[in-house]
Structure formats: C-alpha cells, structure tokens
Amino acid sequence: MAARLLVRDTGKPLSQALGEVNATSMRVKYLASIAQDTLKPQEVRSRGTMTELILREPLGIVANISAWNYPYFVGSNVWAAALLAGNAVLYKPSEYCPGTASFVADLWRMAGLPDGFFQVMSETRQAGQFIIQEADVDAICFTGSVATGRIIAATAAPRMIKLQLELGGKDPAYVCDDVADITQVAQALADGAFYNAGQSCCSVERIYVHEKVYDTFVEAFVQEVNSFQVGSEWDASTYLGPLCLPSQPAFLRRQVDDAISKGAKVVTKKIPCLTPRHFVPTVLIDVDHSMDIMREESFGPVIGIQKVHSDAESVALMDDTTYGLTASVYTDDKQRALSILGQLKTGTAYWNACDRVSPYLPWSGRRDSGIGATLSHIGILSMTHPRAYHLNSPTVS
Structure with a gap:
C-alpha cells in the first residue's frame, strides 16, 4: 500500500518505491533507538555546591513543508526527530504527492499518537503560504528548491522562529x-x-x-x-x-x-x-x-x-x-x-561512494544547499531548545 501510493504520486518505479519505504522504516527505528540518550539531561560541570546542567526542551509546533521526490524518506528526516523530541508536527506535503501524507497520518493514528500531534495540511501552495506567513508555529522546516527556500527565509525572518532549509545541490x-x-x-x-x-x-x-x-x-x-x-x-x-x-x-x-x-x-x-x-x-x-x-x-x-x-x-x-x-x-x-x-x-x-544517506550521520548543506541539519543525534537536538541550569545547593551549617 505505502509503495503503491508512492508510485502513483511520483512516478517512481515500484522497486525503488519499496526501497524508500523500507529505508524510511529503518531510519525511524534508528532515531527512536537513540532519542532517549540524546535528550537526557547533561551534567557538564559540578564544582563545590554548584552543578551546571543542560536540559533539552521541545520547540513546540514544527511545520514540516516536505518534498515530492522522496515523500516518506525526506519527510521522516523532520517529523521523526520532531516527534521524538516532544514536538507537534504540522505536515504540509508537496502538491504532487498528497496521498503519501495521509497514509503517514493514518499510521501515526494507528500507532496511538495523541490527537493533534501530527496534523496534515492541504498540499496546496496557499497552505504553504499560510504556514510561512501566519501559522502559529515555532519552527519551519522546508525541503525543496533554492528559490523557494530564499522566499521562505525572507518571509519568515520577521517572525524570529527557527528555520531549517534542506535545498538543492549540484x-x-x-x-x-x-x-x-x-x-x-x-x-x-x-x-x-x-x-x-x-x-x-x-x-x-x-x-x-x-x-x-x-x-x-x-x-x-x-x-x-x-x-x-x-x-x-x-x-x-x-x-x-x-x-x-x-x-x-x-x-x-x-x-x-x-x-x-x-x-x-x-x-x-x-x-x-x-x-x-x-x-x-x-x-x-x-x-x-x-x-x-x-x-x-x-x-x-x-x-x-x-x-x-x-x-x-x-x-x-x-x-x-x-x-x-x-x-x-x-x-x-x-x-x-x-x-x-x-x-x-x-x-x-x-x-569511493556517492548518493548515500545514513541516519547515523548528520545531513546538512553549505552555501545555497541549506541551513541546519537533520538525521543522527544532531537532527534530534535541532528539534529542541537548550535550557541552561545553574543549580546551587544550600550549604548545611
């Protein structure tokens, strides 16, 4: 079912669609396996009565404007890390592959994810414009062209929210x-x-x-x-x-x-x-x-x-x-x-390799290829705010 939706929406050969489905499953399982250790409080120093800690807190609502070339694969780069870090996800699929987004939402419902934590927006461009300009979100993560990425960056800048752009390459x-x-x-x-x-x-x-x-x-x-x-x-x-x-x-x-x-x-x-x-x-x-x-x-x-x-x-x-x-x-x-x-x-x-992505390593670009990183523990951390704690225990006289 998942692979056939992918073929119908994108024109991807069935054998490669099956490969994307299997790879996405493996990617999500790996990120889930490291999330707890990645997000646990980190004690960085303890001296005398003072302890210094870093705690990670969810960003809030993460808008995930995804791509059409690998709807499951690319989408999961954001929504898997965002959900594991405790965020809600507002998922806007490409206008060319709406079916795959609904399928992912159904999977999360069947898995028992609480209502409202994974919501699918319309695939239309108007929906994308609403997210960028008006939606009450705490982060915007976009995968797509450099031209659109520039528009999103310029439009979202006055809102002072987190922006992550996964753009093109040559x-x-x-x-x-x-x-x-x-x-x-x-x-x-x-x-x-x-x-x-x-x-x-x-x-x-x-x-x-x-x-x-x-x-x-x-x-x-x-x-x-x-x-x-x-x-x-x-x-x-x-x-x-x-x-x-x-x-x-x-x-x-x-x-x-x-x-x-x-x-x-x-x-x-x-x-x-x-x-x-x-x-x-x-x-x-x-x-x-x-x-x-x-x-x-x-x-x-x-x-x-x-x-x-x-x-x-x-x-x-x-x-x-x-x-x-x-x-x-x-x-x-x-x-x-x-x-x-x-x-x-x-x-x-x-x-001696090419065209390879690993969930164990961060995925990021330089220059026009983007801002921020997905995958690995770095991708999970990118879906959080760090909070610094200075904890001074009272001395007992």
Whole structure:
C-alpha cells in the first residue's frame, strides 16, 4: 500500500518505491533507538555546591513543508526527530504527492499518537503560504528548491522562529588516475547519477575524470547507462520511470540543448520517449563550466563528464558552484581523497561512494544547499531548545 501510493504520486518505479519505504522504516527505528540518550539531561560541570546542567526542551509546533521526490524518506528526516523530541508536527506535503501524507497520518493514528500531534495540511501552495506567513508555529522546516527556500527565509525572518532549509545541490564526483577498477567505479557513479531518474538532491550531477583514465571511464559509464531499462513505473524491470514534474522534461531539454550549442556531445544511445513525462538517460562529454548543465541543478537523468589534468584542477571545478551538499572522490589512496575533500565546501564528503544517506550521520548543506541539519543525534537536538541550569545547593551549617 505505502509503495503503491508512492508510485502513483511520483512516478517512481515500484522497486525503488519499496526501497524508500523500507529505508524510511529503518531510519525511524534508528532515531527512536537513540532519542532517549540524546535528550537526557547533561551534567557538564559540578564544582563545590554548584552543578551546571543542560536540559533539552521541545520547540513546540514544527511545520514540516516536505518534498515530492522522496515523500516518506525526506519527510521522516523532520517529523521523526520532531516527534521524538516532544514536538507537534504540522505536515504540509508537496502538491504532487498528497496521498503519501495521509497514509503517514493514518499510521501515526494507528500507532496511538495523541490527537493533534501530527496534523496534515492541504498540499496546496496557499497552505504553504499560510504556514510561512501566519501559522502559529515555532519552527519551519522546508525541503525543496533554492528559490523557494530564499522566499521562505525572507518571509519568515520577521517572525524570529527557527528555520531549517534542506535545498538543492549540484553534486560533483572526481575519478582519480589511480583507480584500479574503473568499471566498478563507472557502475557506481551511473547508479548515483540516474537512480530515481536523477531526482535526488544528492544525485551525482557532474563528473570530473583524470585524463589518464578518462576514455576508459567514459566507455564503461556509457555502457552502464545504456543498459538501464526505461519503462512504466509499474513494471518490475524498470530502472528509469517518468519524471514527477510535468515541466521537468522541457527544462532538461533546454540544458542539453545549451550544452550542445556550446560544443558538448551526447554519447548515450537515442531511444524514443515513452510518454511526455519520460526523459531518456543522457550523458554529455566535451563539457565545461560555460554550460548550464555543469552549473545549475538538473534534477533529472542527465549528466556531463569533464576531463581534468590534475587534482588541483578537479578541486577548483568541484568547488566552482553556489551549492555545497555532497562531493565524492574515487581513488585507491585514502589520504589523497581526504586531502581533496577537505578543500571543498560541502556538508557530506564521500570516499569511493556517492548518493548515500545514513541516519547515523548528520545531513546538512553549505552555501545555497541549506541551513541546519537533520538525521543522527544532531537532527534530534535541532528539534529542541537548550535550557541552561545553574543549580546551587544550600550549604548545611
């Protein structure tokens, strides 16, 4: 039921919808397992008769304006931590996936959550505007585009309430010249770029490859992408289904056309689009940073691969962005990876991995990728106010 609602609302292939449901369940269970220890009073110092404590208190009512690409997964980043910390949640789903929100509300009711602690707003934009401008809430947590995030930040600023923004990314990956198994790396990055049709904030959106392994990598990468099954979201064999937003195929076509007009080449096979909402997986080479496809978030099954001549050049290009969500380095040398990653402005750094989220670690962005953090104990603490206690015991004469 949960997975089928997801397929219906988003167009996500059924196999990937099942994956999201299972991963969300695991995420919530983990956060629940650490909540009590995370929220317990912390004695930071005791000297003589004076004891100093930090206690955590709920924010109050947390407005959760969620996204359409992973309705369960992304929504749970906020509502799980908020509820565990003792808050009430006002949940506003995306206009593209209202069914999933009602399903989550039903689950909480069946679980025995007291009435009023998880309320679902209308999915309309008017509901979102009401939350930002007028609703009596103590925090606003938004997941979505940078443009909308800026509007929310500007509108909510006079209210002086907590604001958490999980925004976009233009996530880079760099393949070094010492990688022993290029095919394995190409397969991993192809999945990182095209899983969920590239509709993830942490999807790999641009790849830089050292010149010594560039040709071999491109050949292996294109071979892997060409093997992806494009089809109906209900077909068990489908890897790439339709895009969720009806307007997204035209946006992606403009990015690809811009790149081609500036000298880029499409190297993937040409196949017909099954529906107006499908977009065939597209890989471009001979790209550079004059092209939108290497600068602006795509959020779809397209990617550019650029040749570089050194680690220094890769660092300069990877950091030539307004975003800072994730970055990946593929190399057989751990210290080399850490050196490169340490120079980047990014919230999450991967060595020989990509497009990965763990509830054990915080999820945060730098620059235009957002404000605040979710997941891990840090995500739970972000749903609280700290209260400082100075406790001076009376001396007994």
